Amino acid sequence: MIWAGLFVAAILLLWVFRSILLPFVVGLTLAYLLNPVVNWLQKLGIGRSWGSMLVLLLVLILLLGLLLALVPLIAVQIGGLIAGLPGYVADLQDLLRQWMPQFTEWLGPERTAQLEGSLTDLIGRGVEFAGLVTGTLAQSGLTVINTIAVLFITPVVAFYLLVDWEGMVKKVDDLLPRRYRSEIRGVLADIDGAMAGVIRGQGSVILVLCVYYCTALTLAGLNYGLAIGLIGGLLSFVPYVGFLVGFALSMTVALVQFWPDQWVFVLIVLMIYIVGQFLEGNILYPKLVGQSININPVWLMFALFAFALLFGFVGLLLAVPLAAISGVLTRFALTKYQQSSLYLGPDELPPPAPLPEPAATPARKPRATAGK
Incomplete structure (x- = not known):
C-alpha cells in the first residue's frame, strides 16, 4: 500500500509540474x-x-x-x-x-x-x-x-x-524502516536493475540502430536515408513501431526511386530492414537489455501513449522508466499476495515465530524506613 501510494503521488506531482520538468528529468x-x-x-x-x-x-x-x-x-x-x-x-x-x-x-x-x-x-x-x-x-x-x-x-x-x-x-x-530494511533494499535493487536495463541498455540499442540504419540506407543510395534511419532508430524504443515506420518510409521511397530499372536496390533496402530486425530482436535486446525490463510489449506501448498524452514530450522520456518501476512493484505485490493467508489459507501458513521471553527483572530491595 505504501509503495502504491508513493507511485500515485509521484504521478500526481509529475502531472502538476509537467510544464517545468524537462530540464530536471534530463x-x-x-x-x-x-x-x-x-x-x-x-x-x-x-x-x-x-x-x-x-x-x-x-x-x-x-x-x-x-x-x-x-x-x-x-x-x-x-x-x-x-x-x-x-x-x-x-x-x-x-x-x-x-x-x-x-x-x-x-x-x-x-x-x-x-x-x-x-x-x-x-x-x-x-x-x-x-x-x-x-x-x-x-x-x-x-x-x-x-x-x-x-x-x-x-x-x-x-x-x-x-x-x-x-x-x-x-x-x-x-x-528505511528498520524492520523491513532488507526487503525494501531488495525492491530498490530490482528497480535499479530495471532502470539500468531501460536507460543504459535500451539507450545503447537505440544508438546502435540509429547508426546502423543511417549508415546502411545512406550507402544504399536511398533519398533521405539519413533522416529515415534516424527516425526508425529513435522510434525503436516503442516495440515494432520504429521498425514499421522506418520500413514503410524506406520502401515507399525505394519503390518510387528505383523501380523498375534499379529493382536490385529495392531488395537491398528490404534486406537492410530484415537484418536490422534480426539484430534488434536476437542480439541487441537480449545482450544489452536482457530480462531486466520484463514488461509485456502491449503494456509498454500503452504506457508510452498514455504518458505522452498526459505529459507530452516529458511523458515520452518518463514512460518506459515508470513502466519498469510499476512492473517491479506489481511483481513484488503479487509475491506478497502469494505468501498471504488470503492466497494460502490460514491452515497453510507457517506457524508464527515464538516471541522472545521477557528478561527477568531483579527483585527490588525493601526500602529502609526510619526505625524506632
Missing part, C-alpha cells in the same frame, strides 16, 4: 547514466566534484560537436522528407495502378478492386502516421535544442546530483 537521467563513470574516477583518486565536472564537460563537448555537425544536415533531410512525402505517395499509387492489369488477370476484377482500395487506404494511413510522427519528433527536437532552460539548467542539475549522489542514497537508506 539532468536526472544524465546523472544516472554518468554516475558509474564518476564512481570509477573516484576510485582512481579524483575527487567527486572534479570527476563530475570533468565527465560533464566531456559529454557536453561531445554533444555540442554532434549537434553542430549533424543537426543542419538532419534538419534539411527531415524537412525535405516531410515536403516530398505526398509526392512519393502519389507516385507509388501511380505505380500500383500500372500493376493493376496483372493483378486483375490473376485475381479477378472484384478482388483486384478490393485489394486496390485496401492498399490505397493502408498506404495513405501509414504515410500519414509516419509524417505525423516525423513532424512531431522534428518539432520536439528543435524545441528541446532551442530551449534555454534545457541548455543551461540541465548541466547544473546533473552536476549537483552527481556530486551528492552517494549522500542522497545514504539518506534514503537511513530513512
Whole structure:
C-alpha cells in the first residue's frame, strides 16, 4: 500500500509540474547514466566534484560537436522528407495502378478492386502516421535544442546530483524502516536493475540502430536515408513501431526511386530492414537489455501513449522508466499476495515465530524506613 501510494503521488506531482520538468528529468537521467563513470574516477583518486565536472564537460563537448555537425544536415533531410512525402505517395499509387492489369488477370476484377482500395487506404494511413510522427519528433527536437532552460539548467542539475549522489542514497537508506530494511533494499535493487536495463541498455540499442540504419540506407543510395534511419532508430524504443515506420518510409521511397530499372536496390533496402530486425530482436535486446525490463510489449506501448498524452514530450522520456518501476512493484505485490493467508489459507501458513521471553527483572530491595 505504501509503495502504491508513493507511485500515485509521484504521478500526481509529475502531472502538476509537467510544464517545468524537462530540464530536471534530463539532468536526472544524465546523472544516472554518468554516475558509474564518476564512481570509477573516484576510485582512481579524483575527487567527486572534479570527476563530475570533468565527465560533464566531456559529454557536453561531445554533444555540442554532434549537434553542430549533424543537426543542419538532419534538419534539411527531415524537412525535405516531410515536403516530398505526398509526392512519393502519389507516385507509388501511380505505380500500383500500372500493376493493376496483372493483378486483375490473376485475381479477378472484384478482388483486384478490393485489394486496390485496401492498399490505397493502408498506404495513405501509414504515410500519414509516419509524417505525423516525423513532424512531431522534428518539432520536439528543435524545441528541446532551442530551449534555454534545457541548455543551461540541465548541466547544473546533473552536476549537483552527481556530486551528492552517494549522500542522497545514504539518506534514503537511513530513512528505511528498520524492520523491513532488507526487503525494501531488495525492491530498490530490482528497480535499479530495471532502470539500468531501460536507460543504459535500451539507450545503447537505440544508438546502435540509429547508426546502423543511417549508415546502411545512406550507402544504399536511398533519398533521405539519413533522416529515415534516424527516425526508425529513435522510434525503436516503442516495440515494432520504429521498425514499421522506418520500413514503410524506406520502401515507399525505394519503390518510387528505383523501380523498375534499379529493382536490385529495392531488395537491398528490404534486406537492410530484415537484418536490422534480426539484430534488434536476437542480439541487441537480449545482450544489452536482457530480462531486466520484463514488461509485456502491449503494456509498454500503452504506457508510452498514455504518458505522452498526459505529459507530452516529458511523458515520452518518463514512460518506459515508470513502466519498469510499476512492473517491479506489481511483481513484488503479487509475491506478497502469494505468501498471504488470503492466497494460502490460514491452515497453510507457517506457524508464527515464538516471541522472545521477557528478561527477568531483579527483585527490588525493601526500602529502609526510619526505625524506632
